[in-house]
Amino acid sequence: MNALTVNHLSFIYPSGTKALDDVSLSVEEGQSVAILGSNGAGKSTLLDVLLGWQKSAQVSLYGKPISSYGRKELGRTLALVPQFEQYNFSFSLIDYVLFGRSPYLSGLGTPSEVDAEIAYQALYDVGLVNYAERHITTLSGGEHQLLLLARAIAQQSSMLLLDEPTSALDPANRKRVLTILKQLHAKGKTLLFTTHDANLAYELASHVAMVKKGSLLCYGPKEEVVNTAMLTTLYDTELTVAQVGTKTLIY
Amino acid sequence: MNAHQRYQAERKRRTGLLLGMLGATLLLAFLFLFAGRYPTAGFRFPTDWSTNAMTRSIFLRIRLPRIVLALLAGAMLSASGFTFQMLFSNPLVEPGFLGVSQGSAFGAALMIVMGVGSTLFVQLSATFFGLLALLASYLLATRFRFGGWLLRLVLSGIAVSALFSSALGVIKLVAEPTKDLQDITFWMMGGLWNASWAQILSILWVVILSMAILLGYRWKLNLLSLQEKTSFSVGMNPKRDRIILLIVATVGTTVTISITGLIGWVGLITPHLGRKLFGSDSSTSLPGSMILGSFFLLVCDTIGRTVLATEIPIGLLTSFIGAIIFMIILSLKHQEGKA
Numbered sequence: 001m002n003a004l005t006v007n008h009l010s011f012i013y014p015s016g017t018k019a020l021d022d023v024s025l026s027v028e029e030g031q032s033v034a035i036l037g038s039n040g041a042g043k044s045t046l047l048d049v050l051l052g053w054q055k056s057a058q059v060s061l062y063g064k065p066i067s068s069y070g071r072k073e074l075g076r077t078l079a080l081v082p083q084f085e086q087y088n089f090s091f092s093l094i095d096y097v098l099f100g101r102s103p104y105l106s107g108l109g110t111p112s113e114v115d116a117e118i119a120y121q122a123l124y125d126v127g128l129v130n131y132a133e134r135h136i137t138t139l140s141g142g143e144h145q146l147l148l149l150a151r152a153i154a155q156q157s158s159m160l161l162l163d164e165p166t167s168a169l170d171p172a173n174r175k176r177v178l179t180i181l182k183q184l185h186a187k188g189k190t191l192l193f194t195t196h197d198a199n200l201a202y203e204l205a206s207h208v209a210m211v212k213k214g215s216l217l218c219y220g221p222k223e224e225v226v227n228t229a230m231l232t233t234l235y236d237t238e239l240t241v242a243q244v245g246t247k248t249l250i251y
Numbered sequence: 252m253n254a255h256q257r258y259q260a261e262r263k264r265r266t267g268l269l270l271g272m273l274g275a276t277l278l279l280a281f282l283f284l285f286a287g288r289y290p291t292a293g294f295r296f297p298t299d300w301s302t303n304a305m306t307r308s309i310f311l312r313i314r315l316p317r318i319v320l321a322l323l324a325g326a327m328l329s330a331s332g333f334t335f336q337m338l339f340s341n342p343l344v345e346p347g348f349l350g351v352s353q354g355s356a357f358g359a360a361l362m363i364v365m366g367v368g369s370t371l372f373v374q375l376s377a378t379f380f381g382l383l384a385l386l387a388s389y390l391l392a393t394r395f396r397f398g399g400w401l402l403r404l405v406l407s408g409i410a411v412s413a414l415f416s417s418a419l420g421v422i423k424l425v426a427e428p429t430k431d432l433q434d435i436t437f438w439m440m441g442g443l444w445n446a447s448w449a450q451i452l453s454i455l456w457v458v459i460l461s462m463a464i465l466l467g468y469r470w471k472l473n474l475l476s477l478q479e480k481t482s483f484s485v486g487m488n489p490k491r492d493r494i495i496l497l498i499v500a501t502v503g504t505t506v507t508i509s510i511t512g513l514i515g516w517v518g519l520i521t522p523h524l525g526r527k528l529f530g531s532d533s534s535t536s537l538p539g540s541m542i543l544g545s546f547f548l549l550v551c552d553t554i555g556r557t558v559l560a561t562e563i564p565i566g567l568l569t570s571f572i573g574a575i576i577f578m579i580i581l582s583l584k585h586q587e588g589k590a
Contacts, residue, residue, distance in 0.1 A: 051480070053483055075486030076486075079485075087477060089340075089526070091530075095531065099473060102474060102486050105470075108468060111470070116259075129254050132254045
């Protein structure tokens with residue numbers, strides 16, 4: 001089933017900066033798609049448009065224009081894992097993960113016991129359940145990223161949008177986040193993530209979209225599009241794709 | 252006990268604490284009915300209730316409305332302060348921070364000096380100029396080209412406050428010194444000595460409605476303290492909800508201070524205390540802060556009307572006691588990074 005369609009999308013900020021130019025792609029349910037590009041290529045803008053945060057008539061979700069989705073309906077369909085979160089109040093971890101249940105609450109409702117169970121399960125899935133009552137201000141960078149992921153898991157949406165999910169993590173935490181994302185993908189969750197890390201894109205994605213200066217350079221199964229020539233064009237520097245045993249390495 | 256059971260136990264503890272504090276505040280309010288300087292200073296239970304009309308009048312027409320106003324105003328100011336702090340994701344914000352208090356003060360003083368000192372016009376003018384100050388701060392912040400959004404808001408709030416303060420200074424300069432100037436000065440120091448049932452009734456529906464709306468949003472306030480994009484992604488309409496809540500909190504505040512005068516620190520200090528006692532989740536810390544606001548104002552007002560033979564303006568007491576509590580809270584151990 002088609003989960004997401006982007007049809008000739010162009011996007012210009014009110015300041016006049018053209019961020020995206022004629023981008024088209026189609027994502028099937030259960031795919032894991034990397035939006036790969038260097039800093040300032042337009043990846044985050046594309047993610048914002050796919051989230052519905054930036055308005056566009058060129059995006060459809062499950063066959064329906066994204067603009068026709070209600071806020072809560074959209075929240076039940078898409079969950080965002082931002083690159084970072086800003087909080088000036090020391091919520092507990094469980095408080096924060098419960099925020100992901102918002103799309104399921106009535107008008108001015110508060111989370112129920114069922115919501116709390118789902119939130120605890122999400123914390124368990126990312127390995128933070130034993131810290132549920134800790135304050136988020138005490139978390140390390142890696143735990144922080146896991147918490148953002150737990151909130152998105154608790155949202156139980158069919159698609160996850162992740163903005164540079166591992167860019168600020170050390171190798172151990174990067175591995176933890178990758179393992180969890182692979183598990184989610186294996187369970188059928190559609191993943192769409194931005195990254196400037198070609199190795200991450202190859203490891204986690206089934207399909208890769210390369211974005212350069214707001215334009216789509218190529219899009220397709222990773223085995224077809226990730227090669228030395230394309231990566232060199234994407235980053236304007238020579239990159240090599242090599243096979244080391246069963247692993248593909250890009251350097 | 253597993254994590255989920257601990258969570259349930261914590262929720263029960265918070266609910267119990269809320270109910271206990273509510274009960275204690277109401278009990279204290281009842282007891283303070285007997286505190287005063289009639290017939291002599293101190294706590295006196297009336298023995299001549301049925302025979303002395305003066306006793307009944309003092310209890311029912313002076314002390315009781317004053318206590319009810321303290322409870323209402325404390326809860327409203329605290330709820331507004333809490334809401335502002337969550338909406339601006341800044342634990343140091345209160346309505347006065349964005350020029351609302353100075354705008355209201357200007358509006359009230361304008362009516363007093365124009366000789367239209369009726370409660371209704373003072374209320375309307377204070378509310379109008381309070382909202383105008385908020386709008387001006389917001390628009391100015393969008394025009395500033397310096398710093399991040401919060402810093403711009405703070406700077407624009409300082410600028411708008413200063414403008415209204417200077418305008419207020421001009422009004423005080425031209426005010427008739429024996430009557431209007433005194434009224435303005437007392438209004439700015441805050442006080443509940445004018446409390447009457449008529450005044451309370453004139454603001455009651457606005458205050459109750461404002462508090463009901465803020466309480467209705469008590470859980471969603473959490474989401475509005477996050478980045479706008481995150482709250483959007485969990486199904487919120489952050490821009491619309493922020494505007495609604497800002498207007499509600501501002502109207503509630505300005506209508507309240509239109510009859511109590513400027514009462515500082517309640518909206519800043521009690522949300523801090525509330526979060527310390529109930530945690531940062533606003534579904535319990537908002538109502539907790541409101542009860543603390545009622546408690547704080549009730550105690551300050553009772554001190555103000557009983558300790559000395561002359562009345563101590565409540566605004567002076569809330570500032571004095573509030574500043575001390577604030578210093579203590581921020582000096583406590585293990586406060587790093589917590590709000």
